[in-house]
Every structure is written in C-alpha cells, then in structure tokens.
Amino acid sequence: MIRIQELKKHYLMGDSLVKALDGVSLHIPPESFVSIVGPSGSGKSTLMNLLGCLDTPSSGSYKLDGIEVSSLNDNQLAEIRNTKIGFIFQGFNLVSKLTALENVELPLIYSGCSAKERLSRAKEALAKVGLGNRLNHLPTELSGGQQQRVAIARALVSNPPLILADEPTGNLDSHSGQEIMQLFKDLHNLGNTIVLITHDNSVANQAQRVLRILDGQIVEDKEVS
Numbered sequence: 444m445i446r447i448q449e450l451k452k453h454y455l456m457g458d459s460l461v462k463a464l465d466g467v468s469l470h471i472p473p474e475s476f477v478s479i480v481g482p483s484g485s486g487k488s489t490l491m492n493l494l495g496c497l498d499t500p501s502s503g504s505y506k507l508d509g510i511e512v513s514s515l516n517d518n519q520l521a522e523i524r525n526t527k528i529g530f531i532f533q534g535f536n537l538v539s540k541l542t543a544l545e546n547v548e549l550p551l552i553y554s555g556c557s558a559k560e561r562l563s564r565a566k567e568a569l570a571k572v573g574l575g576n577r578l579n580h581l582p583t584e585l586s587g588g589q590q591q592r593v594a595i596a597r598a599l600v601s602n603p604p605l606i607l608a609d610e611p612t613g614n615l616d617s618h619s620g621q622e623i624m625q626l627f628k629d630l631h632n633l634g635n636t637i638v639l640i641t642h643d644n645s646v647a648n649q650a651q652r653v654l655r656i657l658d659g660q661i662v663e664d665k666e667v668s
Contacts, residue, residue: 444471444472444473444475444507444508444604444605444636445469445470445471445494445505445506445507445605445638446469446470446471446504446505446506447467447468447469447470447503447504447505447506448468448503448504449466449467449468449502449503449504450464450466450467450468450469450490450493450500450502450503450504450505450513451464451465451466451467451500451501451502451503452464452489452493452498452500452501452659453465453501454501462658462659463486463489463659464486464489464490464493464500464659465486465658465659465660466503466659466660467486467490467503467656467659467660467661468661469654469661471636471638473604473636474631474634474635474636475631475636475637475638475651475652476627476628476631476636476637476639476650476651476652477637477638477639477650477651477652477653477654478638478639478640478641478646478647478648478649478650478652478653478654479491479638479639479640479641479647479654479656480640480641480642480643480644480646480647480653480654480655480656481642481655481656481657482642482657483642485656485657485658485659486656486657486658486659486660487640487642487656488609488640489659490640490656491607491609491640493505494507494605494607494638495524495528495530495607496512496515496520496523496524496527496528497520497524499513499514499515499520500513507523507527507528507605508527508604508605510523510527525550525553525554525601526554526601526603527603527604527605528603528605528606528607529597529598529599529601529603529605529606529607530598530607530608530609531591531594531595531598531606531607531608531609531611532594532609532610532611533609533610533611533613533614534614535582535587535590535591535593535594535614536594537582537590537593537594537597538582539581539582539583540581541581542578542579542580542581543569543574543577543578543579543580543581543582543585543593543596544562544565544566544569544578544579546582546593546594546597547565547568547569547593547596547597547600548561548562548565548600549597550597550600550601551564551565551600551601554601564600565596565600566578568596568597568599568600569592569593569596571596571599571630572592572593572595572596572599572626573592573626574589574592574593574596577589577593586619587614587615587616587619588615588618588619588620588622588623591611591612591614591615591619591623592623592626595611595623595626595630599630599635604636605636605638606630606635606636606637606638607638607640608627608637608638608639608640609640610640610641610642611623611627611639611641612624612641612643612646613641613643620646624646624649627639627649628649631651637650648667649667650667651666651667652664652665652666652667653665653667
C-alpha cells in the first residue's frame with residue numbers, strides 16, 4: 444500500500460536548514476493498522492502531509508497503491524487525494540449547514556456519482572459507523588464522538604485504499620475517544636488500511652504496529668500484540 448525510500452523534507456527558516464523529515468524509509472502493506480507517534484516538532488505532521496499528498500518531498504520516493512506520487516504535479520496530487528485517500532481530522536471538518544447524510548455525500552458529488560448512488564452509499568457508510576439513525580441531524584445536533592463518526596463515514600464512502608487519520612481522538616473525551624478507536628479496530632478487521640497520526644502513546648498502542656518518529660527519523664518500529 445505504502446512504500447517510501449529515503450524520503451526527505453528540508454526547508455530554509457531564515458539562514459537555517461530545517462530537516463523536518465530526514466531520510467525515512469517505510470513499507471506499510473495493505474490491510475495494516477499503523478500508528479505514527481511522536482511529540483510536537485518530531486516530523487509526524489510533515490510525514491502525514493507527504494503521505495496524504497498534501498505536500499511534496501525534497502527528495503526520495505513515495506509509492507501509494509503502486510503509484511509513484513513524489514513527483515506528481517498539483518492536479519495529479521489532487522486526483523490521488525480524491526481517489527486513493529480518506530482523510531479524518533482532529534477537528535472533524537464537517538459543513539455545519541449540511542446534515543450527516545449530506546456531509547458524507549460530498550466526496551461523491553466531486554467524483555460524479557449519480558444522486559441515487561450517492562444516497563445509497565452515504566447511508567451504507569453511516570450505518571457502518573453506527574449512525575444509521577442520525578442521517579438528518581446537523582453537526583450541532585451531534586456529540587463530538589458522533590461528529591467524528593460522520594467524518595469517518597465521509598472518509599469511507601469513496602472506498603479509498605488508504606484511510607489517513609490525524610489526531611482523530613484529540614478533541615474527544617476519553618470515553619468517546621475509546622469508542623472511536625474501537626471503530627478503527629473494527630474497520631481494520633473489515634480489511635481497511637489505516638494510518639493514524641497521534642502524540643498519545645495510549646492511542647498509538649491500540650494499533651497493530653507503532654512507528655515512533657523523532658527529529659525527522661523513524662526511531663522505533665514495533666508490532667503490538
């Protein structure tokens with residue numbers, strides 16, 4: 444699913460060269476559940492932006508689902524993001540004036556699905572995350588945990604090969620956060636490939652595999668029993 448070789452992201456800050464990512468090599472097979480954990484400034488956000496095709500590396504190779512994406516232009520990267528990656532963010536990023544169902548339908552509008560197919564797939568995705576009875580609720584009528592479930596359904600609705608979650612429990616209380624982590628485990632068991640970025644070791648250790656990043660380099664790669 445993901446194969447990275449000697450990926451680097453360097454940039455100038457004043458007269459100083461900042462090595463945000465410094466020669467990372469990584470292989471994540473399909474149907475994996477991987478967490479990337481590290482403190483602020485460790486390089487995990489830079490790595491997430493590169494994995495999500497939101498930024499381009501200074502050098503190195505990144506293959507996503509067999510496609511070399513490190514040298515693609517902006518339009519090509521946008522196409523990869525739309526078809527290959529389902530994003531889940533800490534802040535949910537739901538449209539406040541749209542219902543849960545309408546929020547989940549959004550990615551399918553951009554991909555040209557018919558209205559009938561959009562409705563069917565959005566309902567199916569919301570049912571998969573346990574919100575089949577909240578289709579017509581606005582985000583303000585949902586709890587934080589429910590809003591994050593809507594965001595997860597939106598990420599799933601296009602059936603992307605990769606789900607990329609950035610601090611998905613960061614805005615949730617511990618109970619809601621644990622419910623969301625259980626949902627990720629369930630989705631992984633259904634065959635989804637999930638990469639989760641976090642600063643929280645207790646969250647990271649619930650994945651199948653934990654990558655620890657520090658000073659722009661992977662310093663630990665362990666399987667979790």
